[in-house]
Amino acid sequence: MPRKIRILLALLLVAGMFGYRYWRDQRAGPADRPAASVAAEATKAPAIATPPPPRMFGRIAFRPCTLAAQFGPASVEAQCGTFSVPEDPARPDGRKLALNLAWVPAAADAEVAADAVFMLAGGPGQSAVDTYPQVAPAFRDVLKHRNVFLLDQRGTGKSNPLKCKPEDDAFDGSDLAAVRAATERCRDTLSRHADLRFYTTTDAVRDLEAVRIALGVPQLDLVGISYGTRVAQQYAMRHPASTRAIVLDSVAPNSLILGNDFAGNLERALDLQFARCEESVACTSAVGHPRAQLDALMATLRADPPLVRYRDAATGASREERLQPDAVAGLMRMYAYMPLVSSLLPLQLGEAAHGRYDGLMALSRMLGSSLGDQMAMGMQLSVICSEDASGFQADPDAEGTLLGNQFSEFLGAQCALWPKGAMPADFHQPLASTVPALVLEGEFDPVTPPRYGEDVVKTLPNARLLVLRGQGHNVIGAGCMPKLFAQFLQTADAKALDGKCLDTLGYVPPFVSFNGWEP
Incomplete structure (x- = not known):
């Protein structure tokens, strides 16, 4: 959606909100009330509202907030808080990061399960808090029994975001020298308030476990979308006892080198x-x-x-x-x-x-x-340069394609300039686990095709792969998938799901004119 339209929508929402409040407050206008009452209100000093006490979940304090959608008018009422962690785990007394966290409570009359659901955003570089409103309808049935949490991974959203200057278009250009120069500018600017070595997937997994402990939740259900599936798999590898189930939507296998394919x-x-x-x-x-x-x-x-x-x-x-x-x-x-x-x-x-x-x-x-x-491009570089750069390879078969080998070439040039963090020796090993797993792929996905899901389930005996017909990337909200997703989190048994309802998914016809597709 064009920025101009997004701004107009935001202004309309604000105008609507204030318009409603004005209408509500004026329904019983001065003419309908005693004159003494009107005069008393006119001279009354405005009351100073006392903020309500925070709502505690474990050791983390939350206050009411609204999660606004990036596109469109949808919003989500939630509870927001922060959780402090050291930037460098070896220096607990050093710089601290206030991780941005949102809690979407389960239904008020629900029998709430002890485990909690965490949605892990894609990118790398997207904010879980900011992107949740777009996928919130897929979680409607989940909230009947479970709390949903959104943690802005360090370097994204409001968790010390590593964003390069938006006016610097050199990252999108085809001039390698300009890309190098833009990378150096971004690195030097961000390094004033961040040690770029500590914004990797491994750091995010450590943060996620610290948040789980602080919340007092025994186990997590992880819902990874795109790059978030890498975080989910790494967490399940490092903290198997804390992982109840995983949902991998548009999965990036651990073995994948981002950019090569x-x-x-x-x-x-x-x-x-x-x-x-x-x-x-x-x-x-x-x-x-x-x-x-x-x-x-x-x-x-x-x-x-x-x-x-x-x-x-x-x-x-x-x-x-x-x-x-x-x-x-x-x-x-x-x-x-x-x-x-x-x-x-x-x-x-x-x-x-x-x-x-x-x-x-x-x-x-x-x-x-x-x-x-x-997208927080600085965080993206911290992840890719630490975890993938050593495996970049030029593919002779890619010559003459739309993208060619530009991704590996340009990312290689950027990563030569970017600080790199540590990575476990087994980071790129497949997740081999008995954890219940639901793996979702879109038939037409241009970045994480169905064969990635086929590879991942080979080492997950309690996993099931669903390939959604005619769909692209990020499919958890398609057709009856939200219902199946909620059923899986309730039972932790992917193989028992009745996926016949997905057969109703169809193909989008191509446009044949500016009036739309053929009748």
Whole structure:
């Protein structure tokens, strides 16, 4: 969603809130009340409200808060608090981090289970507290029996966030020297208030266990989404007795080196998604053949990027820029995460085939601005450079693909400049455990494809893999999945789930015009 629209929505929500309060307070207006009462209220000194005492859960104090959605009007009423941990575990008297924590209490009349649910956000670099409202509907049945907690992993959200300057676009460019310079600026700025070696997955696991102990919860149910599945697997490895069950949505296996497979995974996902158009005469007649058009477009952009006039979605201003191949590759990758959104791509590729590039340019610029708002890039580098950089490899088969080997090349250059933390020797070993596990994958996922889930369940005898038809990345909210998810947390038995309700999931038809898909 464009930043301008997000701001307008926020203003409308604020206006609505104050409008309602004004209406409520004025229903019995001065004309309906005794004159003496009105005069007394006019001269009454405003009362100083005494804040209510904090609500304790274990040793952690919480106060009421509202978790606002990043996109759209949804919000969640919760309890918020902080928990202090040393930045460097070897220096308990050194710098402290106030970890941001939210608690969504179980239903008031619920028989609450002793274990607690923790949602672990993706990225690396996303805030669990900030992203929860978007997936909150998937937890509705879970809250009938369990408390849900959201911990901003150190370096994200409000837990000493490691964010690089949003105006520094060099991270998104194709100039390696500019990326190095931006990385150095970010490193030097963040190092003033953070030791960048201590913002890894291993540090996050240590924090999570400390929070569990402080809450007085005997065991955790971990719900990892994307990168959060790495945190969940590492926690289950290090603290098996404290782990009751795990849900791995769009799983990244422990053995995975982030970045190495990105190019191949994207090509596979795009081929699957574009096949929906190829199988439809109405689609190919209206917009052409998307895969061939994408290949031709990339060849054109690499040879001579066209100058494109478009309207900036954030400002509404008319702008001119050259459409670069990296911008289109990034757009294809991020839109492929959500088939509902990627259904726009065949139409836009058809437009580009006729020399109309403004749609692709506007979508690309809008995407870049929204991603920058969500991701703590410094924390992401601390994780990847500590845990994956030593395994970066160029893939000869990736040459000529949309992404090529740019991820490993650019991340390698950044990691050469970034401080690195320690990693356990068995960090990249598969999780081999009897822990009950529900593993979820989307058929069209461009970053964590179903084969990752197949690999993970091989060493988890009490696991079950569900591949959701026609879905992309982060599938816990699709169809009847929230019901199955809640049933699993109730029984801790994934194999007993009746997944037939997932058969009703369908495919999103590709757009054949700006009015939508075919009737």
